[in-house]
Each structure stands twice: as C-alpha cells, then as structure tokens.
Amino acid sequence: MENPTKRKPASVCVHGGWSPKKGEPRQLPVYQSTTFTYETSGQMADLFDLKAAGYFYTRLQNPTNDAVAEKIRELEGGSAAMLTSSGQAANLYAIINLCGSGDHFVCAFAIYGGTFNLFSVTLAKLGIEVTFVDQDAPEEELAKAFKPNTKALFGETVSNPAMKVLDIEKFSRLAHSHGVPLIVDNTFPTPINCRPLEWGADIVTHSTSKYMDGHAAAVGGAIVDGGRFDWLAPAHAPKFPGLSAPDPSYHGLVYAEAFGLGGAFITKATAQLMRDLGAIPGPQNSFLLNLGLETLHLRMERHCSNALAVARFLQSRPEVAWVHYPGLDGDTYHALAKKYMPSGSCGVLTFGLRGGREASVAFIDSLRFVSIATHVADNRSCVLHPASHTHRQLSDSQLLEAGVPADLIRFSVGIEDIEDILADLAQAF
Numbered sequence: 001m002e003n004p005t006k007r008k009p010a011s012v013c014v015h016g017g018w019s020p021k022k023g024e025p026r027q028l029p030v031y032q033s034t035t036f037t038y039e040t041s042g043q044m045a046d047l048f049d050l051k052a053a054g055y056f057y058t059r060l061q062n063p064t065n066d067a068v069a070e071k072i073r074e075l076e077g078g079s080a081a082m083l084t085s086s087g088q089a090a091n092l093y094a095i096i097n098l099c100g101s102g103d104h105f106v107c108a109f110a111i112y113g114g115t116f117n118l119f120s121v122t123l124a125k126l127g128i129e130v131t132f133v134d135q136d137a138p139e140e141e142l143a144k145a146f147k148p149n150t151k152a153l154f155g156e157t158v159s160n161p162a163m164k165v166l167d168i169e170k171f172s173r174l175a176h177s178h179g180v181p182l183i184v185d186n187t188f189p190t191p192i193n194c195r196p197l198e199w200g201a202d203i204v205t206h207s208t209s210k211y212m213d214g215h216a217a218a219v220g221g222a223i224v225d226g227g228r229f230d231w232l233a234p235a236h237a238p239k240f241p242g243l244s245a246p247d248p249s250y251h252g253l254v255y256a257e258a259f260g261l262g263g264a265f266i267t268k269a270t271a272q273l274m275r276d277l278g279a280i281p282g283p284q285n286s287f288l289l290n291l292g293l294e295t296l297h298l299r300m301e302r303h304c305s306n307a308l309a310v311a312r313f314l315q316s317r318p319e320v321a322w323v324h325y326p327g328l329d330g331d332t333y334h335a336l337a338k339k340y341m342p343s344g345s346c347g348v349l350t351f352g353l354r355g356g357r358e359a360s361v362a363f364i365d366s367l368r369f370v371s372i373a374t375h376v377a378d379n380r381s382c383v384l385h386p387a388s389h390t391h392r393q394l395s396d397s398q399l400l401e402a403g404v405p406a407d408l409i410r411f412s413v414g415i416e417d418i419e420d421i422l423a424d425l426a427q428a429f
C-alpha cells in the first residue's frame with residue numbers, strides 16, 4: 001500500500017493500522033503486556049515528559065490498541081484517534097476533554113439511553129450542565145440553547161433507538177457559529193456508511209461494541225479527532241484553556257502548540273484522562289475488534305439490504321401500524337439519509353403493531369429464528385421490546401415522551417439469509 005491516504009474504505013478495513021515488514025506476523029499481534037522496557041533512565045524520562053513517543057504502560061498506550069485506533073482513524077478520515085474500554089467511556093472522555101465543572105454543552109434529545117443518563121445525571125454531579133434540544137428544530141430555535149459557558153454540541157448520526165438522522169451540516173454551522181466543536185456519535189452507520197468529519201463534525205465517537213466488532217464479542221469505544229477545530233483562534237482559546245493554555249500536570253506544556261491542531265485533542269485525552277481515569281481496552285479485546293473491522297464493509301452492506309427488505313415486508317403487512325427506517329421512501333428522515341448515507345444507514349429499524357403493547361409482546365414471543373436480546377447491531381438478528389425491557393419502569397405517557405411508544409419493537413436485522421428472517425416474521429404474525 002504505497003499511498004495510505006488514498007486507500008478506499010474496504011481496503012482500510014482489511015489493511016489499516018498494521019503494515020507488517022519482512023518476517024513480521026501477517027495478523028496484528030496481541031501485545032498482552034502491561035509494561036515496556038527501556039535501556040536508559042533518560043529514554044523513559046522523555047516519555048513521561050511527552051518529549052518522545054513510545055510505550056511504557058498499557059493504561060496510557062499499547063501497540064495493539066494503537067494499531068486498531070489507527071485503522072478507525074483512517075476509516076473516519078481523522079487526524080488522530082484513541083480506543084476506550086466502552087462507548088460510554090468514549091462519550092464521557094470526548095465531553096470532559098472540553099468541559100469542566102461550571103461548563104455547559106448542548107445535546108440532541110434523541111440519543112442512546114446510556115448516553116442520556118451519563119450526560120443528564122452523572123455529568124450533573126460533576127458540575128457539567130447539559131441542555132437537550134429537538135434536533136429537527138430550525139437553527140434560530142436551536143441557537144437559543146447556547147450560553148457563554150457552552151463548550152460543545154453533541155448528536156448521534158442515526159439515533160438509537162429513535163432512528164432519527166442528524167442534519168450534520170446544520171449542527172456543524174450551529175456549533176461553529178457559537179465557537180464550539182461538534183461531536184458526533186457515529187456508532188450506527190459506521191464510517192462505511194457515513195463520515196461525519198467530511199460534513200463538518202469536529203470529533204467522532206463510537207461504541208465499537210456494535211457493528212465495528214459485529215460479533216457481539218467485545219465491548220469497546222473509540223474517539224476520532226478531525227484535527228480542524230482551531231483551539232488557538234482568538235475566539236476559541238479562552239473557552240478551551242485545557243488545550244490552549246499550559247497544563248500544570250505536564251510542566252506547563254500547551255497541547256495545541258506542542259501537538260498541533262491534529263494531535264492536541266487526542267494527546268490530551270490520552271495523557272490526562274486515560275492516565276487519571278484509566279478506561280483502556282484490553283489488547284485482546286482490541287484484537288477481536290480488529291477482526292470485526294476486517295469485514296465491516298461486507299457486513300454493513302448485508303445489514304442494510306436485509307433491513308430494507310424487512311422494512312418493506314413489515315410495511316406491506318396489515319398487522320403493522322408503522323415502520324421507522326431511514327432507508328424507506330416515505331420515512332421522515334429519508335432525504336437526510338440519502339444525503340449523508342447514500343449507500344444505506346444501518347440494520348436497525350423500529351415498528352409498532354396495530355394491536356398495541358400486547359400484540360407486540362405476543363409477536364416477539366412467537367419469533368423462533370430471531371432471538372430476544374438487549375444488544376443491537378451484530379451479526380445475529382434480534383428484537384427488543386423497550387416497554388417490557390429497557391424502559392419497563394416508565395408509564396405509557398412517559399414512554400411516549402421518551403419517543404418509545406408502548407408498541408415499539410426494535411429490530412436489529414442481522415446478516416443471515418433474508419428468506420429465513422422474512423419467513424420467521426411471517427409465521428409470527
């Protein structure tokens with residue numbers, strides 16, 4: 001591979017991050033080691049001062065983890081990337097790398113439940129305030145949520161489980177006109193179907209536990225920096241002293257000066273957050289993630305074609321009241337999906353039955369081939385009824401408010417033969 005920057009995504013999936021030289025292993029090795037050795041005290045001291053790059057302790061960096069982060073960086077078209085132990089840790093680090101106590105950020109309301117809880121409950125305890133907004137509201141309306149202490153805007157490319165598609169360009173304009181970066185959680189489409197950095201996002205996060213791993217084998221997360229947000233610009237520098245002013249825990253080093261716009265965000269997140277909080281993935285999990293990534297491009301194609309076939313089949317059934325899938329012609333988000341994800345969005349869709357809550361429960365109990373599981377976005381088809389499972393503490397009116405009506409079934413369409421999936425649905429009706 002002579003010019004890695006020109007490789008197509010499918011080639012990056014297979015070859016990214018690891019280029020073995022003469023006599024080296026073909027497959028990415030698992031560096032299952034906590035520590036790394038040096039010959040002189042001075043060599044080690046330079047690492048601790050961030051004067052030289054290298055490995056000394058896996059909590060900060062590990063060669064297996066870094067190779068996989070590099071593959072994801074290349075897939076997203078970013079300037080730097082890091083892995084975390086989960087998607088939750090990725091979103092936590094992305095926010096607290098910018099926000100401290102007394103700061104505020106704006107976030108789309110339709111996001112993953114775990115992220116919603118992290119942002120609204122746990123970050124509140126740390127003194128970080130969030131304002132949730134309706135992502136479909138006009139720009140003038142959304143602008144009202146920003147305050148002088150706002151440090152970021154956050155949204156999901158395709159929201160889990162509401163299946164709303166984010167207007168990334170609108171969110172990017174909004175963030176930049178308020179002098180803050182846009183962070184996009186790109187878990188559902190993956191960089192195979194959407195590359196938010198190309199549409200104006202500044203930072204991308206992932207739960208790699210979903211399609212990237214794809215085999216439901218390893219929980220993990222990733223953060224990718226686009227390297228374009230200028231932390232040192234006069235309008236930005238006072239807002240982001242963590243990147244633009246000296247870091248007392250590294251002898252007064254200024255990240256944006258020492259590592260440039262491309263390296264500052266990820267180096268700070270590694271040197272401070274990973275050092276102090278430690279949500280690093282085990283190298284063995286990163287190895288499994290890399291195996292998943294090698295076929296991501298093939299699997300996403302099948303997830304999307306199977307999901308579209310399921311969505312069309314459900315739409316044709318008299319028992320089905322509604323179907324949400326951005327790939328469907330009549331879907332509210334079809335135009336946005338076509339713009340940002342022309343080759344398909346993902347394999348997840350939601351639908352409701354005319355018989356309401358009871359009919360939905362009876363339906364999923366009748367499935368034989370498709371299993372009931374809390375997971376989404378892996379090889380195997382599965383369903384979940386949020387009103388009975390993840391959201392069972394909520395009343396019917398609270399369910400509606402949360403955008404998960406009592407009849408909603410979330411269907412994560414796998415990569416099996418479509419005829420088996422459709423046959424199972426048909427017999428369950």
Ligand SMILES: *Cc1c(COP(=O)(O)O)cnc(C)c1O
Nearest residue numbers: 086087088112160187207209220
């Ligand atoms: C699952 C998920 C997360 C959380 O990731 P974990 O790996 O489970 O910690 C974050 N964002 C989205 C969109 C998700 O689907």
